[in-house]
Amino acid sequence: MSFFGKNIRKIRTVKTLSQQSFAELFDLKRGTLGAYEEGRSEPKIDTIIKIANYFSIPIDDLLTKELTVNSLLKFKANLTTDHDIITKQAFASIPCITSKNAKEYLLYNDKEAFVSDMQVLQLPINPDKEFRAFTVDNLEMSSNDKGLFPKDIVIGEMIPKDVYKKLNNGHLVLAVFEDQLVLRRCYLSGNTITLRADHKNIDDLEFPIKEVKELWRIRYVFYHRVPELADGLEEKMAMLQAQFLQIKGEL
Template sequence: MSFFGKNIKKIRSVQNLSQQDFSKIFDLKRATLGAYEEQRSEPKIETIIKIANYFSISIDDLLTNELTVNELLKFKADFTTNTAKVPKNVFPIISCVTAALVPEYPSSFQDDGFMKSLPKLQLPVSHPEVSLAFEVQNLEMTHLDRGFYPKDVIIGCKVAQKDFKNLDKGSYCVLVTDENLIFRRSFFSSHQVTLKTEHKNIEDITMPISSIKQLWHIRHVFCNQIPDFTDMIEGRLTLMHQDIQKLHEIMR
């Protein structure tokens, strides 16, 4: 048994990353990461290489040594208290497809000039080199005052067609066809995809996978208004309790 599980758990602690945050960076399921940390499962070599490269740790150290906090923080002898010399974190620059540019995007995304002319955002996101932002256009992905509103900005990572099948069912995705740019939940089968909105009265769209020219798996959202974080289950239970009380009153 390697030290991989212990080490990635310590890395998360040092980097102040939750299991969910860590999983997103490396395209892992949270349950899979938990299995690694609890030493119930060993990772694929591709995963080991990604994590080692990302945190600049040798694969040998990651697997065979229980790393210390000092090693993970990489303390240096040339540490300085002069803040002018301390490197500043710079948020990556992400191109954004605004609502006004959505009609043009399906026919122009292969045009380098068009892509370079897109408005730019500077945001704290992972994998900026394969990310693209989109401005939400409508209320299709809103239900019971929750979800994605017009002017919200969603950011997706580009997914190759061979990897569509690896997406979790119901993943939020932006799909690009010859004529349309569609933001919905995606459910893939062997040869087709069904796209669902959060509104139950809007019909699903089913199309062959071959018609998808690009797919962006949504990983971040920047809201135009403060979301309502009230627990939906708690709210539904309260409504059910009120309905039961009304029934009792009627039956008296």
């Protein structure tokens, strides 16, 4: 059995290279590199030679031995420990849907090769769960100066189809249909899913649940700008003051 996949994964970790960065060094696609690392595909001999020469590793060692951290770092003082390697490998790689690949995603979201070639975000969240990142491209989830705006990024966790009807109403989701992606709050009733925007001038969308190809519950948000956190605090203070005055008037 070849150790090539396991060894290049360890090389990446020690050299702190992402799959994308490593792949670009050798004119490979990120999905192709992932297939090598997972043992689903074997590299061409010229690729093996390029990698071996680049990192000054004998080809025989690259293919037939499990390389150690010490050998990769040439026994330098700043050795990376096995614990460091495990921590780095725990980062989740999240395929990102953007305005440039959204149309292709609608066509090929069920193709593993396509998904593996998508641009990814790497975040320290549970790597055992499946996530999708989505770049907001409209104002449907905005309300006045709050909410989500274009270029914000949301991270959704996959909801299995058998859990759809158990999802609480009002959750923010990314729903994938045959011909569109919809980021809204979902409300389920019978066999119908209603998707509602926060923007007051946007009408609801209703679909049969069976038409949903994928449903991602939004767990994390990355804002393109710094949100006005003080606004929420002022509203809470005003509410508390009103309640205090009401209580005071009743005494």
